Amino acid sequence: MSKKQKDIQQSLFGDEREYFNRKRTWTATKHRIMLRYIQAFCYNLGGSQGFQSNYLNYVDGFAGEGKYDEGIGIENFIGKSDFWNRYKTDFLDSDGSPLIALKLAKIFELEKRVTLRCFFTEEDKERNQKLNINCSLIGEGLSYKIYDYQRFDKALVQIMNELENYPTLFFLDAFGVQGVTFEQICSIADYVSKNKGELFLLFHNRAVARNAGFYKTDYQDYKKQKTAETYTQHLTKLLGDNSDLDWKPRWLEYQQEEQKFEKWALKYFKDRLQKDSCFKGIASFEIKEEYNDTRPQYHIVVGSNHPQKALGVFLNDFVYQENELLFYQDDKSGKYHKFMSQEWERQNNERISTIKPQIIDILRSKNQDMTLEDAITFIILEIGNLGYLSRAKYREIFLKLYEEKIIEARELGARGKLTLKNFIRVVK
Structure with missing residues (x-):
């Protein structure tokens, strides 16, 4: 050079x-x-x-x-x-x-x-x-x-x-x-x-x-x-x-x-x-x-x-x-390492709010049965922005969608709980 x-x-x-x-x-x-x-x-x-x-x-x-x-x-x-x-x-x-x-x-x-x-x-x-x-x-x-x-x-x-x-x-x-x-x-x-x-x-x-x-x-x-x-x-x-x-x-x-x-x-x-x-x-x-x-x-x-x-x-x-x-x-003294929990929670909540409608649109366009675990992976790859939310946070969104009857599940376990292995799809 x-x-x-x-x-x-x-x-x-x-x-x-x-x-x-x-x-x-x-x-x-x-x-x-x-x-x-x-x-x-x-x-x-x-x-x-x-x-x-x-x-x-x-x-x-x-x-x-x-x-x-x-x-x-x-x-x-x-x-x-x-x-x-x-x-x-x-x-x-x-x-x-x-x-x-x-x-x-x-x-x-x-x-x-x-x-x-x-x-x-x-x-x-x-x-x-x-x-x-x-x-x-x-x-x-x-x-x-x-x-x-x-x-x-x-x-x-x-x-x-x-x-x-x-x-x-x-x-x-x-x-x-x-x-x-x-x-x-x-x-x-x-x-x-x-x-x-x-x-x-x-x-x-x-x-x-x-x-x-x-x-x-x-x-x-x-x-x-x-x-x-x-x-x-x-x-x-x-x-x-x-x-x-x-x-x-x-x-x-x-x-x-x-x-x-x-x-x-x-x-x-x-x-x-x-x-x-x-x-x-x-x-x-x-x-x-x-x-x-x-x-x-x-x-x-x-x-x-x-x-x-x-x-x-x-x-x-x-x-x-x-x-x-x-x-x-x-802090200013450099002695204390503080976690800004409120700011962290606020960012997570804002991202959940932003991405939730996108998830619904993606699932509707896919229109296919898949396990909850695979659905989380599919959404992460479709969005393509790694680390935007954790897998646990994506799971929370899906559970909310299930409660709101936006998605449905089949073959639930004895307790009737939605697990990662259950198949889900968007309600038509």
Whole structure:
């Protein structure tokens, strides 16, 4: 990257050194979710049963240095978890996603559960060198590979050839809108559809809007036009071939309305992945810094081979739990960590009120008998906004709909109570 390109990138996204050296709240959220999801992925698919494998893969496509100079959000989380306290873990606040994956791999090895094979890429030469050092400190005896410093798209072909058809979890925490194209995402989807796994991809809302903002119907001079074309081409590659025919008119239409274009672009991206890729399910969730953040910088888009369990069960409630953590607030002294229960309950009630009519419409359009458990999963996947409510909250909505005789059930148990295994349908 030239000095001019670096200067432009820093003006668009802030000081990149600070981004990589100090873990932010939203990064800690991503790491906690990946910590839990890698564990769930390996516990579910790792083993000797027919649908399981003794080897699983984890691909971290933008690994960074592997750790941060300053970190938050891991040690306290681990310390308060009954599950994680069963292990003698050495997770640190400063751990990045590569070290989190390797430390999990070490746990799985000790349990003799599964071998987690880790693959890391990092384009920047200096960060790549530090990644090698940081991983070597804990990676002895583990199966991992760090590719020579190069763009992820250059390494992807080699990575694909070395995955050996094992189920694979891809984590692409790309910066801005560069680093991975729609075509490459589809090649990952093709692998996942054949061999099981998921893709977690960072969708940088604000960067999408910034890159679109370079587009004009006319330019003052040739130099500005060429600069604009560079940035708009990056966005087009991310959203898919010929997507500029769709996004450019939308940008001109929505640019005066805050957030409208980036919301449209996220939906467009998810819809196109659902239609054009081999993923069997697509969903996303917001990464917020504060509970009342009305414009989060990021979404994570997730593509899955088995969305019912991976997204509708595991990930939905992981994200919901992360949203709840946003409602803990330190007082001015920093000594007391208070849970804002009223604000949390208010948000849940508002979301229940908002989503209840949507659920009725979705069920009516489906018009099919299904168990209550499957209906909850179906609604989560149809809405596509993971963690919006927990499965327990969705169940409360369904029970209310049953009381209101909007849905009916059959084959109730001896007590006449609606359970997760009962079949339901909307009353005509």
